[in-house]
Amino acid sequence: MELDSDPMESSRRVQARFVTKLQPPLRVPPVSIAVPSNLTRIGLSAVVNNLLKAGNSDWEPQPFDFLIDGELVRMSLEEFLLTKGISAEKILEIEYIKAVAPRKQEEPCLHDDWVSAVSGSNPRFILTGCYDSFGRIWKAGGLCSHILEGHSGAITSVSTIGPKGDDSVTDLRIATASKDHTLRLWKFDAGQRVLDHPMKIRAFKILQGHKSSIQSVAAQPSGDMVCSGSWDCTINLWQTNESDTEGDLVSVKKRKMGSEAEESQLQGEAVSTLVGHTQCVSSVVWPEHVTIYSASWDHSIRRWDVETGKDSLDMFCGKVLNCLDVGGESSALIAAGGSDPILRIWDPRKPGTLAPVFQFSSHTSWITSCKWHKKSWFHLLSASYDGKVMLWDLRTAWPLAVIDSHKDKVLCADWWKSDSVISGGADSKLCISSGISIE
């Protein structure tokens, strides 16, 4: 080590070759070049942009993210190599991917009250639930096309029912859960032209049976059933069919004030109840046909077998849990957040340990929502009471992006169209951050 008499000389150089899995216009020639070792992500991005510009004169610079040995570079190259113990002597292979960060913040959709639930599982619309007891359907561009009217309490959770990935179906069904102890199923035509004012629709089925507020609802992938977790410590399973074939279904005439005619509403009762949690079931997900995952305030995550009604996995994690999602590598990783600022990810396939495989702790308050990206194995988002939505990559411990558009607590968040993040919060806004490129 010499005294750094000359700053230019003191910065060491590393032989690096940039590789990528991106498509040809984004590829740089696979030659190794010497880059200063004190470059950070921005510096590396500039290098790659320059290389691209050399090949294509009208290239517009765009940010990239860099992976070395499957880990994202989040410090200067030199520090990274030192901490990872990678030799700087040989040629370093740096893989670059498009940087995952929202490029555009769209106009927020204003609600009358806190936005408590949001679902972006259908790319054609956004479904939100609100504390004013209405559910809303938003089309792109901040247009509210439908208002779901009927609950008498705040909506806590929404979910779209139907075969996944089948976007062509226009007749869509929706489930909403509310604090009025009921679930309601709704039907609407997504292909309908948007009118000037939102169309009010009514539930076609009311599911009653919970003794307390319902916290969460999730639909079976096939769409035949929904499950719901409630404050009465149970998970109920419900049929979603609209036919009157079941004997115990009672058709109730409900009088509706106003112009609308009388309409028949079905009432449904729970098909079965999964009992085991000792406190409020705060979140349920139904990723496979016969498997339900649930998170509860009794500090446990359970996996239920729908056919037997037994829990096949019971993970104790020490904290109150508010949200849960299953995804990631072969849809097996469990992400959950709760009454502390740490987003934890478990791998239930790992034998003999209940320790989380990843812990992300950049939030400063309770985590209210976490969702895996539907296509990527690495990306997930989390929303917290500290008003921030964070995007995470499993390959680094730092958040990829922090969306700080809410003024108050963020109560819910989801991915939409696989390149946008939608989030609703206590400032009665639905924020849409788009332009996230996850390949």
Added chain:
Amino acid sequence: MKVPRKSQVAVEIATAAVMEEKKKKTESSKSPLATETVSKEEKEAQEPEKISNPIEELSENGNLEKEPRVKGNEASEDEDFAGTSGNDDEHRVYSQEDQDEGAEAHLGVEESDSSEDEVAPRNTIGDVPLKWYEDEEHIGYDITGKKIKKQARKDKLDSFLAGADDSKNWRKVYDEYNDEEVELTKEETRLIRRLLKGKTPHAEIDPYAPYVDWFVWEDARHPLSNAPEPKRRFIPSKWESKKVVQYVRAIRKGLIKFDKPKEEPRFYLLWGDDSSSKEKSGQGLSYIPAPKPKFAGHEESYNPSIEYIPTQEEINSYQLMYEEDRPKFIPKRFESLRSVPAYENALKESFDRCLDLYLCPRARKKRINIDPESLKPKLPSRKDLRPYPVTCYLEYIGHKDTVLSISIDVSGQWMASGSTDGTVRIWEVETGRCLRIWDVGIAVQHVAWNPLPELHILAVAVEHDVLLFNTGLGNEEEQEKIKELLHVETPTAPESSGNGTSIVSWIQHDKHEGIMLKHLKTVSSVEWHRKGDYFSTVVPGDDSRAILIHQLSKKLTQKIPFKLHGLPVSSAFHPSRSIFFISTKKNVRVYDLLKQKLIKKLETGVREVSSIAIHPAGDNVIVGSKEGKLCWFDMDLSSQPYRVLKCHPKDITNVAFHRSYPLFATCSDDCTAYVFHGMVYSDLNQNPLIVPLEILRGHRSANGRGVMDCKFHPKQPWLFTAGADSVIKLYCH
């Protein structure tokens, strides 16, 4: 010599000894260089002798005629070995032997350093165990480097034949070391024989030589040495040591015992004053050495030499010195002892000194060196006592003034709060959303949620009234039941008649759909019974109507049938039994409601009690006081506090126990809340374990008040604190 075999063995041992001696001699002759040269010469000179047979040698020496006799002697010896000869023969033989030895005596002296001394060992392996060469065919190497071969071993038949053939064979001894047979000479056999008899090996030594007295017995005028006998000449007695060993063995075996059990005196003083004897046998006055004074010098004499007396100049110079450097004593001269000034009082002074000695109370001051760390109680680590509330994540903001009281719904989903801004609010615990607001207009003193999960009724103490609100939660059936409960048909009339005096009137509250209980004085707190039907109100006052118990289902009010001693502060129902706690400013009284009598009086010893909480198991009570002290009572132990914790610098406003976790908390006007671990064991022998865990800060002071109320979440290890800064905070683990 009776048993021939034995004697054979003895002979062999003896011959071995002789061999040894030979070897030694050769070695000793070898070792010094000077003698070696001499011995070499001798060797050359005596070489022929060595070759010659000892018997021939004898004959050469001119004792030919002796040979047959010797032979005969040998024969007799053979007989002797066979054990046939009698004692007389023996004597004869010995005498003969002695004779020839005597004859040979001078010859033997000459021979002592001769032939056999020069025989170098054939073996060159050195002083190593022969076993190592057992399997080898050689025993070392000679000077030219050739192997020294072993001789073929004779088998038994050969040796027997040899014995039969050669009459001298018995004299042959096999030298294992050199691997050769050595034939003992006559002298050697003679030596052996003498040794066997216990005589000196050489005949020339006369054991009974006349005693020559070398010492001069006459007294010498000048002895050669007057020095005392040196210690090295002392020879320890063998017999004494043997005796000692004997004793030691006896002691070990237990034959000799030292500490015999003391014989108790058969007779003792039956009426002896044992107290006085104890005092005598005790340590008594312990000796305390007086500090050593400096010895008196010459200058302190009443008449010191002139050189000790300071001159006037020196005395003057003392005045210029610092006070501490100045000599304390200046020598002076007196004519006589009588002119010393102290003489006058000498007698009295010595008397006073004696009095001092006599009257001075002397006691040894005991100083104990204790590490202050060791005095601290051993408490478990805080890490092991998790979970407990640590960090504030949620705030419930909305009140405009000091929040005086909070209460959490049994399910843990809702929280109610009452504030001095005249509103009662219901909050959603999970999100911090305010669900409902009742504006009652006057400062709300106390709120309490009904403990039954299906009865969503809130009791609110507002100045003179207690309001029972329907919170509107729960499903329709529950709502119907609540509405039925909260309905009073004919207000006031039946109450006044039923109770004689109208203590409280039950009135339907129309504005907020509830019941209003009108008291005569300000109500400070409302507490529900665990079954949700009864509730008690505290109306601070010194009369019998200070504490009332109401029944919701029958809309009845009754006084407690006990006399209160002092101003009541707070009341509480036992969590499982029909026991009622009333705390006045000084004490806590525990009543049995069924038997209608006082069970216990807990003496807090604090100036003013502010709050009380009952452990969910019911046997422990914590009491917070206005001077910041917390008293933990274990009701099984005593009426005195088990522990008093002085933790807060200001008033404790409230105390709370957790329902399921071993936690309790105090909150105070110093804007902090303390969380403690309070483990109560079901084992009655084990005292409760109290460990301070965490100080929760975050509230700001307003109007000199800090945290007004603290309540635990019923299921989670979370603590809610209500502050004078109008914020409610939730601390999570």
